[in-house]
Amino acid sequence: MKWTFFSRKPRDARPVWRLVAKPDADVFDVQACPSAAVESAIASKYLLASRKHEATLFVLGMAKRGVLAGPDVSVVDDEAARRGVDVARIPRAGRGAARPAQTVSLDEMMLSAGDDCAQEKAGEDELACLIYTSGTEGRPKGAMLSHRNFLSDCRLIGGLCRIAEGDTVAGVLPMFHIFGLTNVLIGAFVNRAAIVLVPQYSPASLLKAVAESGASFLLATPTIFRHVLRIQQKRCIVPKGALKVCISGAAPLEKEIISEFEEAFGSKLCEGYGLTESTSAVCLNPPDGTRKHGSIGMPPPGIEMKIAGDDGVDLPAGAVGEILVKGEVVMLGYYNMPGETAGAISGGWLRTGDLGYRDGDGYFFVTDRKKEIIIKGGYNVSPKEVEEAILAHPSVKDAAVIGVRKNEREAIKAFVVAREPVEAEDLLRHLRGSLSAFKVPDEIEFRGELPRSLAGKVLKKELKETFMDLRLIERSGDAAGGAAGGGCKGQP
Amino acid sequence: MLLGELPEAAARANPDGTAVVFDGRKMTWKEVETSVCRVANGLGKLGIRKGDRVAIMLPNIPEFVFSFFAIQRLGAVCVPFNTMYKGGEVMHILRDSGARAVIALSNFAPLINEILHDLPALEHIILTGERSVVFADPESTVFVHLVAPKSRFASADEAYRKVGAALHDALRMLGVKDAWYKHRGSIRSKGRKMAGFVVQEAEDQYAAISVVFAGDFSVEEFISVVWVPQEIRDKVMEPLISVAEAIGRRPSFEEIRSAVSLAFEKEFGVRLESGSFARDEQFGYEKLRSLMGRR
Numbered sequence: 001m002k003w004t005f006f007s008r009k010p011r012d013a014r015p016v017w018r019l020v021a022k023p024d025a026d027v028f029d030v031q032a033c034p035s036a037a038v039e040s041a042i043a044s045k046y047l048l049a050s051r052k053h054e055a056t057l058f059v060l061g062m063a064k065r066g067v068l069a070g071p072d073v074s075v076v077d078d079e080a081a082r083r084g085v086d087v088a089r090i091p092r093a094g095r096g097a098a099r100p101a102q103t104v105s106l107d108e109m110m111l112s113a114g115d116d117c118a119q120e121k122a123g124e125d126e127l128a129c130l131i132y133t134s135g136t137e138g139r140p141k142g143a144m145l146s147h148r149n150f151l152s153d154c155r156l157i158g159g160l161c162r163i164a165e166g167d168t169v170a171g172v173l174p175m176f177h178i179f180g181l182t183n184v185l186i187g188a189f190v191n192r193a194a195i196v197l198v199p200q201y202s203p204a205s206l207l208k209a210v211a212e213s214g215a216s217f218l219l220a221t222p223t224i225f226r227h228v229l230r231i232q233q234k235r236c237i238v239p240k241g242a243l244k245v246c247i248s249g250a251a252p253l254e255k256e257i258i259s260e261f262e263e264a265f266g267s268k269l270c271e272g273y274g275l276t277e278s279t280s281a282v283c284l285n286p287p288d289g290t291r292k293h294g295s296i297g298m299p300p301p302g303i304e305m306k307i308a309g310d311d312g313v314d315l316p317a318g319a320v321g322e323i324l325v326k327g328e329v330v331m332l333g334y335y336n337m338p339g340e341t342a343g344a345i346s347g348g349w350l351r352t353g354d355l356g357y358r359d360g361d362g363y364f365f366v367t368d369r370k371k372e373i374i375i376k377g378g379y380n381v382s383p384k385e386v387e388e389a390i391l392a393h394p395s396v397k398d399a400a401v402i403g404v405r406k407n408e409r410e411a412i413k414a415f416v417v418a419r420e421p422v423e424a425e426d427l428l429r430h431l432r433g434s435l436s437a438f439k440v441p442d443e444i445e446f447r448g449e450l451p452r453s454l455a456g457k458v459l460k461k462e463l464k465e466t467f468m469d470l471r472l473i474e475r476s477g478d479a480a481g482g483a484a485g486g487g488c489k490g491q492p
Numbered sequence: 493m494l495l496g497e498l499p500e501a502a503a504r505a506n507p508d509g510t511a512v513v514f515d516g517r518k519m520t521w522k523e524v525e526t527s528v529c530r531v532a533n534g535l536g537k538l539g540i541r542k543g544d545r546v547a548i549m550l551p552n553i554p555e556f557v558f559s560f561f562a563i564q565r566l567g568a569v570c571v572p573f574n575t576m577y578k579g580g581e582v583m584h585i586l587r588d589s590g591a592r593a594v595i596a597l598s599n600f601a602p603l604i605n606e607i608l609h610d611l612p613a614l615e616h617i618i619l620t621g622e623r624s625v626v627f628a629d630p631e632s633t634v635f636v637h638l639v640a641p642k643s644r645f646a647s648a649d650e651a652y653r654k655v656g657a658a659l660h661d662a663l664r665m666l667g668v669k670d671a672w673y674k675h676r677g678s679i680r681s682k683g684r685k686m687a688g689f690v691v692q693e694a695e696d697q698y699a700a701i702s703v704v705f706a707g708d709f710s711v712e713e714f715i716s717v718v719w720v721p722q723e724i725r726d727k728v729m730e731p732l733i734s735v736a737e738a739i740g741r742r743p744s745f746e747e748i749r750s751a752v753s754l755a756f757e758k759e760f761g762v763r764l765e766s767g768s769f770a771r772d773e774q775f776g777y778e779k780l781r782s783l784m785g786r787r
Contacts, residue, residue: 018767023745027628028781030635034699036777037639042695055640061745062628070622080717088784098694100601101648106620109534117529119496120542120567128495130571132585147494175556176572189498196513199551213513433731436576
């Protein structure tokens, strides 16, 4: 049989989609084009309108520079106008608005939920949080913290600082970090103080939030205190005298900064010390008592601290050894890591990995770290994790990472042995893709080889020749005599 | 006392006292307690029970406070983590903790999306905040959006697969030999991002929103215009590579349009016909544009 009789020009049976191509679109189109198409497609279902096209493909070239910003993004309109950048603001999404597929909107979830929810029964020693913290062995470990851990810490530290109802705590420390979570968020709730949240830290925004809210407590890192003081001095802002107590943790703060800050703000600035594993702060220079510069203070009643030698024997005042902590603030252990837990806690004593001593008055001083951890801006960085990321670059043969002192801060320095010529910038780009910004080395030095011991271990001490550890404190417990930096320790 | 009881106790003792101040707005203990209950009930509806791990990837916004205490109210375990973490780091924590849900800023959705397949325990991604930032530049960016009914796909997964494959093919056609697409991730060359997209849903429609970096790009220029918090800036500034850098010249809009059209036609087995907006669409389009120009 011949079919040619019926055949026409071969018919294209494929469904038809619409193509909207605009070479001279703008940033408004980036949002408005697909949104208009989506709205119309949804409406047509209800209007039973017939649509010729099943789907639409937009290809948009830009004729002008522009920024498309969500409603919670702050745009500097003047700067945008000056630079000739269009600013398109995405309208706040209403109910049923487009959202990434297979996700739930928290706002919508809250709108359709009831106003009452009873507390699920649990014991105070049950697990409340898993907080991940970097150790020396690369990958972060989950510190298991119980309800009792948090509540004890907040009661003890809150008691020392006399935080109470009517006070306002400045919430600038990130609450995902143990210092902010325990001593700011939970601390404020335990002591019924208000929190003023500062989600986007800048010295100016913090100063503004502190002034406007009349905050009485500020917990922060040394960097933040330095910034705030500098801005205050530069702009000659006269702070309203609401601040009562400030607590600095995570690293040492210079004596001059402390006194200038206290003078300018009429507040006490106390240094303290804590770890993720101890549910944050375990000791503090008492706001109402003697504060010794360079010291991390002493633990409140309810927390015990001691110095132990390598053999685990308690050392007397003045002798340097490892700092150990005991009390209701000590974590339950590391999640799914019984070996690591046993190595960290024995007989209820938590090994901090920090070296230090106690003076005759019971004040503790940190002198060095036993572990190879780097603490940058309050975040623990594992040298091994950074080394592994560097070694993942095909041109790298060997690498070692150490902490170095840069201005007043600890910075990350990488020593790299290249397999073939490679630019530092190339390496950094590679690292930025795989590591958090704060873990990316501040400095890269290429070496022909790395100093290694007979056993093959990199001799990091030798790489450190020019490095002066901030935590090395003059061996005097005397507040007046201590010229060198004080000691605090960071958390994750 | 348990952590979850703190807001309730405070609300009972001092209902009208200030609990949280954010962006000039004061929330009382009663209001905070109500929000905590609402998040807790919402999580409960999703099936979160005592002992379940719920991760939080949020900056210091009220939603962090509500979520933290809501998780405690349910007797669940909270896993807060650093918002600056990148894919591999986030994956380790979500996998090690066995998190069943994560509460995150919407900006982090693409990051979580990309690692979802390695996280069998993760059932719910709960998003908040509208802090997305998109930069448009004549030299660098070309946007490719597909609006199609959900019925066209077996699942959102398939939508990701097909749109990713089409964009990947288009870039190959333009001469980027080593372009590759990781499921639910970006289209990359030399390990760097060349194009990225997200599949959004609204009722019965999907909208795949993509950006292709055709020419060289300087994010710095734009950063001065927008206040982008570090954790977001970090992800916006993911190492990029443009088509121009990969093939030695910036393809024209026509070349890109033609490659993209061919790739989508092939991937979806359809024929593309040039068209423009219908009347109702034009009306909606203009309304939206004027809304977006307003502060």
